[in-house]
Structures are given as C-alpha cells and as structure tokens.
Amino acid sequence: MTTETPARHEDQVQELERVTIRFAGDSGDGMQLTGTQFTRTAAVFGNDISTLPDYPAEIRAPAGSLPGVSGFQLSFSSSEIHTPGDQPDVLVAMNPAALKTNIMDLPAGGALIVNEDAFNQQNLKKAGYASNPLTDGSLKSYTVFSIPISALNARALDGLDMTSKQVDLTKNFFALGIMFWLYERSMDPTLRWIDEKFGAKPIVAEANRRALKAGYAFGETTEIFHTHYRVPSAHLPAGKYRNITGNEAAALGCVAASKLAKRDLFYGSYPITPASDILHQLSTYKNFGVRTFQAEDEIAAIGAAIGASYGGAMGLTASSGPGIALKLEAMGLAVMVELPLVIIDVQRAGPSTGMPTKTEQADLLQVMFGRNGDSPLPVVAPATPAECFDYAIEAWRIALKYMTPVVYLSDAFLASGSEPWRIPDVADLPSIGVENHTDRASFQPYARDPQTFARPWAVPGTPGLEHRIGGLEKADITGNVSYDPENHHRMQLLRREKVARIANDIPELQVAGPATGELLILGWGSTYGAIRSAVERLQAQGRSVAHAHLRHINPFPRNTEAVLRSYRQVLIPEVNLGQLLMLIRARYLIDAIGLDKVRGKPFRIAEIEQTALDLLDRK
Amino acid sequence: MAEALTLPVVPPLSRKDFVSDQEVRWCPGCGDYSILAQTQKVMPDFGFPKENIVFISGIGCSGRLPYYMNTYGFHSIHGRAPTLATGLKAARPDLMVWVITGDGDALSIGGNHVLHSMRRNVDIKLIMFNNRIYGLTKGQASPTSEMGKRTKSSPAGTIDQPVMPLSIALAAEATFVARSVDTHTEHLQATFESAGRHHGSAFVEVLQNCNIFNDGAWRAFTEREVRDDRMLFLAHGEPMIFGKDRDKGIRLRGLHPEVVTIGEDGVTVDDLLVHDEHAEDPYLAFMLSRLSYPEFPVPVGVFRSVDHPTHDKLMQAQIDEARAKSGEGDLEALLNDGETWVAS
Numbered sequence: 001m002t003t004e005t006p007a008r009h010e011d012q013v014q015e016l017e018r019v020t021i022r023f024a025g026d027s028g029d030g031m032q033l034t035g036t037q038f039t040r041t042a043a044v045f046g047n048d049i050s051t052l053p054d055y056p057a058e059i060r061a062p063a064g065s066l067p068g069v070s071g072f073q074l075s076f077s078s079s080e081i082h083t084p085g086d087q088p089d090v091l092v093a094m095n096p097a098a099l100k101t102n103i104m105d106l107p108a109g110g111a112l113i114v115n116e117d118a119f120n121q122q123n124l125k126k127a128g129y130a131s132n133p134l135t136d137g138s139l140k141s142y143t144v145f146s147i148p149i150s151a152l153n154a155r156a157l158d159g160l161d162m163t164s165k166q167v168d169l170t171k172n173f174f175a176l177g178i179m180f181w182l183y184e185r186s187m188d189p190t191l192r193w194i195d196e197k198f199g200a201k202p203i204v205a206e207a208n209r210r211a212l213k214a215g216y217a218f219g220e221t222t223e224i225f226h227t228h229y230r231v232p233s234a235h236l237p238a239g240k241y242r243n244i245t246g247n248e249a250a251a252l253g254c255v256a257a258s259k260l261a262k263r264d265l266f267y268g269s270y271p272i273t274p275a276s277d278i279l280h281q282l283s284t285y286k287n288f289g290v291r292t293f294q295a296e297d298e299i300a301a302i303g304a305a306i307g308a309s310y311g312g313a314m315g316l317t318a319s320s321g322p323g324i325a326l327k328l329e330a331m332g333l334a335v336m337v338e339l340p341l342v343i344i345d346v347q348r349a350g351p352s353t354g355m356p357t358k359t360e361q362a363d364l365l366q367v368m369f370g371r372n373g374d375s376p377l378p379v380v381a382p383a384t385p386a387e388c389f390d391y392a393i394e395a396w397r398i399a400l401k402y403m404t405p406v407v408y409l410s411d412a413f414l415a416s417g418s419e420p421w422r423i424p425d426v427a428d429l430p431s432i433g434v435e436n437h438t439d440r441a442s443f444q445p446y447a448r449d450p451q452t453f454a455r456p457w458a459v460p461g462t463p464g465l466e467h468r469i470g471g472l473e474k475a476d477i478t479g480n481v482s483y484d485p486e487n488h489h490r491m492q493l494l495r496r497e498k499v500a501r502i503a504n505d506i507p508e509l510q511v512a513g514p515a516t517g518e519l520l521i522l523g524w525g526s527t528y529g530a531i532r533s534a535v536e537r538l539q540a541q542g543r544s545v546a547h548a549h550l551r552h553i554n555p556f557p558r559n560t561e562a563v564l565r566s567y568r569q570v571l572i573p574e575v576n577l578g579q580l581l582m583l584i585r586a587r588y589l590i591d592a593i594g595l596d597k598v599r600g601k602p603f604r605i606a607e608i609e610q611t612a613l614d615l616l617d618r619k
Numbered sequence: 620m621a622e623a624l625t626l627p628v629v630p631p632l633s634r635k636d637f638v639s640d641q642e643v644r645w646c647p648g649c650g651d652y653s654i655l656a657q658t659q660k661v662m663p664d665f666g667f668p669k670e671n672i673v674f675i676s677g678i679g680c681s682g683r684l685p686y687y688m689n690t691y692g693f694h695s696i697h698g699r700a701p702t703l704a705t706g707l708k709a710a711r712p713d714l715m716v717w718v719i720t721g722d723g724d725a726l727s728i729g730g731n732h733v734l735h736s737m738r739r740n741v742d743i744k745l746i747m748f749n750n751r752i753y754g755l756t757k758g759q760a761s762p763t764s765e766m767g768k769r770t771k772s773s774p775a776g777t778i779d780q781p782v783m784p785l786s787i788a789l790a791a792e793a794t795f796v797a798r799s800v801d802t803h804t805e806h807l808q809a810t811f812e813s814a815g816r817h818h819g820s821a822f823v824e825v826l827q828n829c830n831i832f833n834d835g836a837w838r839a840f841t842e843r844e845v846r847d848d849r850m851l852f853l854a855h856g857e858p859m860i861f862g863k864d865r866d867k868g869i870r871l872r873g874l875h876p877e878v879v880t881i882g883e884d885g886v887t888v889d890d891l892l893v894h895d896e897h898a899e900d901p902y903l904a905f906m907l908s909r910l911s912y913p914e915f916p917v918p919v920g921v922f923r924s925v926d927h928p929t930h931d932k933l934m935q936a937q938i939d940e941a942r943a944k945s946g947e948g949d950l951e952a953l954l955n956d957g958e959t960w961v962a963s
C-alpha cells in the first residue's frame with residue numbers, strides 16, 4: 001500500500017497504553033467529523049476504542065456561544081477498554097466557549113491545544129471571559145499549546161479559489177492533522193475519505209487535504225511538541241472488525257433479523273433525536289426488501305408497524321422517550337392482539353422535551369408500566385454499541401417466537417457512541433424464523449402453543465382462517481369479544497405468564513468476579529463500560545466486588561435473585577433516579593442501593609469506584 | 620413477500636359468504652344495519668377471495684362492523700385505523716383494505732391520519748359513518764354536529780363550527796370522494812362499488828342515522844318524499860339537474876353556484892354545470908362539497924375519481940428499482956461493508 005504519511009523519526013516517542021482526546025469547538029467547526037475521523041483511523045489501526053459524541057440540540061446556536069459548543073471524546077487503547085474515558089488527556093479547544101465549557105474536565109497537567117486565533121475580544125465576550133485565559137495565567141496548571149490554527153491553515157490554503165469563510169471551515173482538519181502527528185496516526189484513511197466525499201468538488205477536496213497535511217507538518221516541524229506518542233494496537237479477539245455506533249448496529253441487526261426470519265422488515269418512524277439515524281440508515285436498504293415509512297406522527301408510525309405485522313411482515317418502530325409516550329396506547333393494542341413488533345427506544349434526557357441530545361436511562365418504567373391495564377411486554381437492553389446488533393436479533397427472536405411486542409432500550413450514549421465490532425459470520429447467527437399458521441382444522445385465533453403460550457400467526461390471505469382481532473378483551477381460544485369477568489381474569493394471567501415464561505429461554509445472568517462476596521454492582525444498558533472498568537479496578541485492589549449486567553429486564557433472567565443474594569450489598573448505578581432499583585426492590589425485597597446520575601452524561605468510572613469503596617468501607 | 624394478486628378461479632361468492640357468525644349488536648333501527656348489509660352485498664362483486672379482504676376500524680359504533688364481516692378484520696384503537704391500514708397495505712399490496720370509521724373517529728381524534736392517508740393515496744377504501752354525534756359514549760357533540768347543537772356535553776349549544784368531511788377529504792388530496800345515505804340502499808351499493816373499484820385513497824361519507832342520540836339528523840332532505848327536491852344525485856357527464864319534476868339545476872354565476880329553474884328567465888339545460896368526476900383539478904368537487912341544505916340540494920354520488928399512483932405501488936417501485944440496481948441484498952456483504960480491519 002502506498003502511503004502519503006511520511007515516515008517519522010524514532011526519537012522522542014513515548015509509548016502509552018491509552019489516550020483520551022476531546023475535540024471541542026463551535027457546532028459549525030466540524031468537531032463531530034474530526035472526532036469520527038480520528039476514531040476510524042485509530043480503529044483501523046487496531047486500537048480498541050470507545051467514543052462519546054456530545055453535541056447541542058440547537059441546529060445553529062449562535063456562533064461562539066456557550067450553548068453552541070460541540071464536543072467529541074474518544075479513548076483509544078492498546079488494551080481492552082469499556083468507556084470513552086473519565087477525563088481527557090488532551091483537550092483541543094477551537095474557541096473560548098469550547099475552552100470554558102470543557103476545561104473543568106481536563107486534569108491538572110493535561111494537554112490543552114487551542115486555536116489562539118479564535119481568542120479575540122468578541123469570542124471572549126461571548127464565552128463570558130473577562131480577560132484572555134491564554135494570557136492571564138489562569139491555565140497554568142495545564143500544558144498549553146497555543147497555536148494560530150486559523151492563520152496557519154489559511155496560509156496553507158493560499159491560492160485556492162475559496163472565500164475566507166470557506167477556508168476557515170477546513171481548520172478542523174488542520175487540528176486533526178496535528179493530532180495525527182502527535183499520536184503517530186496515518187493520514188491515509190482520512191485522505192481516502194476526503195477523496196470519496198469531495199471527489200466531485202476538487203477545490204474542497206484539495207483544501208481539506210492541504211489543511212490536514214499542513215497540520216501534520218506543523219506537528220513535525222514545530223518545536224512546541226517535545227514528544228509524540230504511540231498507542232500500540234490492541235489484542236482484540238481474532239476476527240474482522242469495523243467501527244460501529246449503536247444506532248448503526250441496531251439497524252443492521254434488524255435487517256439481519258429480517259433475513260434470518262425470511263420476512264420483510266417494515267419500519268414506521270417519525271423523526272426524533274437521537275433515533276432518526278435508524279430511519280436514515282434503513283431507508284438505504286430497499287434492496288433487502290426493507291420498507292421504510294416516515295409517518296405523520298409517532299402514533300401513525302407504530303400503527304403502521306402493527307398493520308404490517310398483522311400482514312405477516314416484521315413491524316418495527318423506533319423513537320425516543322417523548323415519542324414512546326405517544327406510542328404507548330398502540331403498544332397496549334399490540335399486547336392485546338399479540339402480534340410480533342419491536343419498539344426501539346433510544347432514550348434521552350427527560351421529562352418532556354428534556355435535553356434531546358443528552359443521554360439518560362429514564363424510560364425503563366415508562367416502557368414497563370406506561371400503559372393502561374396490566375400490559376406486560378418483554379424488555380431487552382443492549383449494553384454496548386456493538387451489542388446493539390445482537391440484541392436487535394434477540395428482540396426479534398422473542399417477538400416472533402412469543403407473538404408479542406418487545407421493547408428494545410438503547411440510549412443516546414449507545415446510539416452515537418462507537419466501538420470496534422467483530423463482524424459475525426452470517427452462518428453463526430441464530431435461526432429465528434417462525435411459520436404462519438395455515439391449517440384450518442386446528443385454527444383458533446387465541447389457541448396457544450403449550451410451551452411458549454404464543455397464539456397462531458394467521459395472516460390475511462390465508463384461506464379459511466378469516467377472523468377478527470382487536471383491542472377489546474378476547475375470549476380465551478376463540479378470540480371473540482368477551483366481557484366475561486372470569487375470562488378477563490384468565491386472559492390477564494395468560495398474558496403475564498406468556499412473558500414470564502421467556503425467562504426459561506434466555507441466558508442466565510452472568511457475573512464477572514467472585515460468585516459470592518461483599519458487593520455486587522448490578523447495571524443495565526450503557527452503564528456497562530463504566531461499571532465494568534470500576535469493578536476491574538476494585539478487583540485489582542483486592543476488593544470483593546463483582547459485576548452483573550442485565551440485558552433482559554422483563555422478564556429477569558431466572559437466576560437473578562440467587563445472584564443478588566450471593567453478596568452482602570447490591571449497588572445499582574443508573575442514569576435515572578432509581579428505576580431498575582425500584583423493580584429489583586419490588587420484585588425481590590432486596591435492600592439494594594442506588595447510585596443516580598442524571599446530568600445528561602454517562603457515569604465516570606471513578607464515580608462508581610468511589611461509591612463502591614464507600615459502601616465496602618461502611619461498617 | 621406479497622406478489623401481485625392473480626385471481627384464482629373460485630365459485631362466485633354471495634352475500635352470505637361475507638356474513639360472520641357474530642351477533643350484530645347495534646341499537647335496533649340504527650342506520651349501521653343498512654350500511655353493513657350493503658357492504659356485504661357488494662363484496663362478491665369485486666371478485667376478491669374473501670381471505671384477501673381486510674376490514675380495519677377504529678372506535679365508535681362503526682368500529683364494530685369488522686366483527687360482522689366474514690373476512691379478516693381488525694378493530695383497532697380510536698382514530699388510528701388508517702395507520703394500521705397504511706402499514707398493512709404497504710406490506711401486503713395484494714390485499715383489499717377497507718377502513719371503517721365515524722365522524723368522531725375520523726375527523727376528531729384521527730383527523731391527522733385521515734389527512735395523511737389521503738394525501739399519500741394509500742389504496743384504502745375509507746367509509747365514514749356520519750351521524751353528527753358520539754353514539755357509543757352516549758350522545759356528545761361531534762366535529763360534524765351543527766353549530767349551536769344541544770347535547771349532553773353542550774347543554775347550551777355547541778360553539779364550534781362543524782367540519783365539512785368531503786371538503787377535508789378533497790383538501791387532503793383524496794383521489795376518490797363520494798357521499799351516500801344509509802337508507803338509499805341502491806345508491807349506497809353503487810357508491811361502495813365505485814369506491815371498491817378505485818385504485819387509491821377513497822373517502823366515502825355515509826349520512827347515517829343514529830336513532831338513539833341524534834334521530835333524524837339528515838331526515839330533512841333524505842326522506843323519500845323530499846329527497847328529489849332536496850338532493851342532487853351526481854352523475855358523471857350529466858348536467859346537474861334535480862327536483863321531482865327534473866326542472867331545477869345548478870348554474871355557476873361568477874365563482875358562485877346558484878339554484879335555477881329550467882325554463883325560467885331563459886335558463887336552459889345548457890346553462891347548467893355538467894358533472895365531471897374525473898376532473899384533475901378539484902375545484903368543481905370542492906364547490907359541490909360545500910353545498911348544504913336548505914340553501915342548496917345536498918349532492919350525493921361520486922364527487923371525484925382520479926387515477927394517481929398509489930402509495931404501495933410507489934413504495935414497491937423503489938424497492939424494485941433498488942434491487943435492479945444493486946441486486947437482492949446480501950447480508951454478508953452488508954455486515955462487512957465500509958472500513959474493516961483484521962485482528963489476529
């Protein structure tokens with residue numbers, strides 16, 4: 001392979017196990033793109049990676065303002081990592097607002113790279129700085145690299161037929177070039193990306209190429225960086241990898257499920273942050289027979305998905321908390337008519353509109369109980385971006401086998417965060433297909449499979465099985481409308497039992513750590529990485545701590561109670577005010593302790609570690 | 620999954636093939652009985668095997684109709700029947716899908732879905748029973764109740780302007796718009812026939828009598844003795860003549876319709892508006908949708924019937940095009956797409 005990245009001198013290279021970088025700038029500065037490019041490059045190099053994009057909800061907050069700051073944190077490592085890092089080792093701040101909103105996360109001694117050209121009077125004022133922090137001594141506890149990025153970049157692009165505004169838009173690639181040099185990363189993947197992306201616009205392509213290379217050359221030639229760093233590739237389990245976000249993995253998982261079940265996927269959806277990318281992605285899979293439908297509202301989106309499932313397709317819908325609130329009535333209908341359906345909830349900070357781009361895990365009780373009547377449905381929750389693929393298939397397996405709507409809980413952190421995904425062999429994926437019912441003699445709309453309690457899936461077009469279903473209570477077996485009190489009681493029990501039985505068909509809860517001991521940290525969803533890392537640290541300190549992570553929340557794995565009772569204390573960290581905690585306490589009468597954090601951000605490892613230590617040391 | 624329908628050779632079905640084993644439970648004397656009977660009567664005419672016909676309803680007295688049809692049926696939730704129908708038809712273009720709804724279901728809680736299913740030209744036949752009242756909840760004002768109507772929920776009279784269902788359907792770009800009356804059985808059958816044969820979104824308003832909570836809502840012009848003078852039976856290509864003596868007509872003066880008498884003031888048949896249900900522009904149909912008694916005779920029949928590509932066909936065409944261009948999707952290739960690397 002030819003390479004455009006120059007060979008480097010071997011002097012002054014320091015090897016590191018793990019580095020965490022945060023790019024921060026105005027939302028117009030291209031920080032998400034910059035972060036993504038670094039991530040891909042590190043991933044392709046073979047590092048383990050974990051990312052945390054953090055962007056404002058406003059499409060265009062005023063340039064230079066505090067609410068307009070967009071950030072992207074990524075951690076890359078030569079060993080296995082589970083989180084995007086508690087704190088950045090390096091902060092790249094493209095303007096004063098970015099500095100102001102991020103500097104408190106940079107530990108003392110951390111490296112700070114700033115675009116000094118952006119620190120003018122106007123921007124300082126917008127960020128609320130009375131004096132220039134670059135010169136007033138307030139940053140003296142950091143290693144500051146103050147670089148005139150805008151000016152150097154403009155010089156590099158000199159002679160190109162572009163406005164100064166267009167030139168300025170490429171300065172993020174100059175910064176990226178510096179970071180590539182600093183961390184010994186090849187520019188080639190990004191140069192290839194530029195060619196693909198801007199092939200039709202040669203001037204823009206050239207500008208981005210020049211910006212990137214100029215930044216790299218700056219790193220190499222300037223004296224300001226004494227050292228650069230090397231993070232060797234990680235020893236990930238053998239296999240072929242790609243970098244994947246949770247939303248990408250969820251969409252791929254649903255397409256895979258459709259292929260495995262040999263039924264067309266129908267996706268009904270209404271645009272909402274942070275779930276919209278699933279719609280964008282699925283709408284490009286038309287040659288897989290995927291039908292995407294952008295509905296007039298959230299209700300129509302799920303209504304159409306139910307209609308499609310009724311017709312024998314795999315009806316899927318996705319949204320975030322506010323949209324799920326609108327779908328709940330239709331979810332209850334799906335419970336009543338017992339049709340397969342998957343509802344993805346990419347949770348975000350609530351209540352109400354809340355903070356649309358910020359993560360939270362606070363829809364658990366909504367999806368468990370937010371419907372009229374006792375209305376049980378299974379809930380699954382992937383723990384990492386890559387798991388979003390597996391649990392999409394798992395959600396479909398359950399939906400099809402048990403003829404039930406299934407909720408799949410993701411969140412903004414999983415959805416936009418990324419990590420290396422070991423691409424599975426299609427042959428190794430589970431078989432999840434089910435047959436339509438066609439036999440007239442045995443047909444009763446609400447007769448149940450003796451094992452799964454699933455009712456038959458008799459789709460329109462099947463001769464002789466004409467029947468009526470709906471939201472009114474069904475008579476057991478015949479499915480006719482029934483107001484009989486005894487029947488209603490029995491049907492409620494049957495619906496509950498059907499979901500409860502799924503516990504016999506899912507893996508037991510696994511424990512990382514000692515099988516019994518002082519403390520179990522129990523989590524679900526995107527807290528996985530932080531809990532896992534905290535537990536590893538505690539175990540390294542010789543503490544009696546174990547980690548268990550629920551992927552199935554309704555029903556719970558059948559050994560859940562036994563696991564919980566094997567430890568003196570149980571700690572449940574959640575990005576909500578104690579929702580799994582409430583379920584666990586109610587279900588098992590176990591005096592578990594909650595750790596809440598609802599700041600729109602994932603847990604830091606240290607927060608969990610410290611709480612665990614406090615519990616362990618409490619007498 | 621769903622191939623284009625090829626009709627199997629089956630013995631012709633009759634009305635009783637479409638009668639389910641469920642006991643009909645509307646109030647005695649309700650207009651819904653006739654609507655059900657006419658629906659069952661016309662079903663065999665379409666030549667569809669009954670397993671390929673689906674009735675989807677919302678909530679309200681009308682919502683029970685699917686239980687009485689021996690076809691596939693889905694009694695869904697309030698106002699949402701068009702959404703289920705949209706998904707079903709998209710997934711299964713081979714099915715004939717009817718939506719049964721009422722004035723509250725379609726125009727109040729489900730108004731948004733009616734608007735969008737119509738403008739998308741989803742190939743569904745939506746039959747809206749309009750009795751100008753909430754019957755199932757025992758008599759509250761509905762969105763079609765006349766201004767000032769006293770009901771349980773409006774003892775001092777409603778203060779809401781009623782909506783004109785067909786004006787809304789036309790504004791929503793429905794490609795088929797018609798009106799009939801529960802008691803005019805032959806006209807009702809003919810209207811259902813036309814709706815059933817239409818490809819695309821059909822909106823049919825049936826003026827229905829709720830003899831318990833709003834008896835006689837339409838009686839002033841639908842009764843046998845007066846209907847010829849007070850209703851306008853639309854026929855494509857025919858001048859708009861009405862009256863027992865066929866001597867009245869609708870003429871356009873400027874932008875305004877007016878009732879004229881043939882033979883008076885030199886008015887001849889040639890001065891009258893001629894109905895054109897296939898007109899691409901909706902002006903004539905919209906004007907007709909505004910005519911109401913007593914100022915005008917109430918038009919019934921097909922207001923509009925135009926041929927546009929249907930939602931499911933357009934969706935299928937995009938899928939076919941994608942397959943022609945990129946081939947049938949290969950999961951292995953999809954999973955391995957983009958930038959990959961190998962760890963050993």
Ligand code: SF4
Pocket residue numbers: 644645646648649650651680750754755828829830831832
């Ligand atoms: S309440 Fe009115 S509309 Fe409903 S069934 Fe009785 S008569 Fe018919």
